[in-house]
Amino acid sequence: MTDQPLFETVHPLVRRVLAQNPSPFTYTGTQTHIVGHGAVAVIDPGPAIAAHVEAILAATAGETIVAIVCTHTHRDHTPAAQPLAAATGAPVMGCAPIPARDGSGLEAGFDHSYAPDRVMGEGDTVSGPGWTLEAIATPGHTSNHLCFALPEAQALFTGDHVMGWSTSVVVPPDGDMGAYMASLDKLSPRDDLIYFPAHGEPVTKPKQLLRGMLGHRRQREAQIVRILGEGPRSVPEMVAQMYAGLDPRLEKAAGASVLAHLLDLDARGRVRATADIWSLAA
Known part of the structure; x- marks a missing residue:
């Protein structure tokens, strides 16, 4: 100190x-x-x-x-x-x-x-x-x-x-x-x-930052939907594809963020899970 x-x-x-x-x-x-x-x-x-x-x-x-x-x-x-x-x-x-x-x-x-x-x-x-x-x-x-x-x-x-x-x-x-x-x-x-x-x-510049944060989250959501459009994935597979070069200390946090997006998408009927594998909803 x-x-x-x-x-x-x-x-x-x-x-x-x-x-x-x-x-x-x-x-x-x-x-x-x-x-x-x-x-x-x-x-x-x-x-x-x-x-x-x-x-x-x-x-x-x-x-x-x-x-x-x-x-x-x-x-x-x-x-x-x-x-x-x-x-x-x-x-x-x-x-x-x-x-x-x-x-x-x-x-x-x-x-x-x-x-x-x-x-x-x-x-x-x-x-x-x-x-x-x-x-x-x-x-x-x-x-x-x-x-x-x-x-x-x-x-x-x-x-x-x-x-x-x-x-x-x-x-x-x-x-x-x-x-x-x-x-x-x-x-x-x-x-x-x-x-x-x-x-x-x-x-x-709070309004500018808010716009950027909302845009970033929407981009992540769109990225998840795009990846699942290629086929079913687990959360670790999505993290590896989405976060190239990520600090290993932040891998769990990235996985939690992806899961949070998936749960929100699930609540809106856009994705579904079978065991630990996620896919687009039919």
């Missing part, structure tokens, strides 16, 4: 503290955002790394944390909520917990110790002097994912729904490609000027 700045100001109302947990899924690490001054909110407190909790406390020294807000319960986002709440007395709020059913081995997995004092849903708010956070339900990356609008800055904290460096991984059974696409569409008409993601730099 000694070579890292304590925090970085990314907007007059927003500071961020970078957790030291870089990986193929977290990029440079999870970014915890601090909103406001004096009485502040902490968004996505991050992983249970003692030095990161200490950095958040140091960045807010002399201030009062009035809300610890969580976008979703992957273990690189919420475990620090408990020690931060214990140190400050601040309530934990935001996304709902997810039942203990994951086991994909991808990303960080879910934090099943997460126990919010307040579960927030669409349109719910928490506020402090000069700031308001409004929950926007954006399921897909996870079933419980929320974004948080900051109307005073025409900004949106997008968690892992929209990131500043890569598209989100959608891992069934909790991740749902149909819901993810609908949640991207949901953001399109909003007037946000900037997105603050949990990974990657702020997004200063």
Whole structure:
């Protein structure tokens, strides 16, 4: 931590503290955002790394944390909520917990110790002097994912729904490609000027990025349909054909993404599966 700045100001109302947990899924690490001054909110407190909790406390020294807000319960986002709440007395709020059913081995997995004092849903708010956070339900990356609008800055904290460096991984059974696409569409008409993601730099052209993300997913779907038009395939066979030169560490994630597309196509009656082999629906 000694070579890292304590925090970085990314907007007059927003500071961020970078957790030291870089990986193929977290990029440079999870970014915890601090909103406001004096009485502040902490968004996505991050992983249970003692030095990161200490950095958040140091960045807010002399201030009062009035809300610890969580976008979703992957273990690189919420475990620090408990020690931060214990140190400050601040309530934990935001996304709902997810039942203990994951086991994909991808990303960080879910934090099943997460126990919010307040579960927030669409349109719910928490506020402090000069700031308001409004929950926007954006399921897909996870079933419980929320974004948080900051109307005073025409900004949106997008968690892992929209990131500043890569598209989100959608891992069934909790991740749902149909819901993810609908949640991207949901953001399109909003007037946000900037997105603050949990990974990657702020997004200063959000509408352009949304168009690109939606287009990318539709291209992947069309690619899957085209491959299955050549004959039945397993998911690993499709991954090998679709992702030439892929980093081996990301093969499982690519397989999960392909499966998520297939399940969405299946729900729409366009493909079907026999055992682990997929084909176009008759």
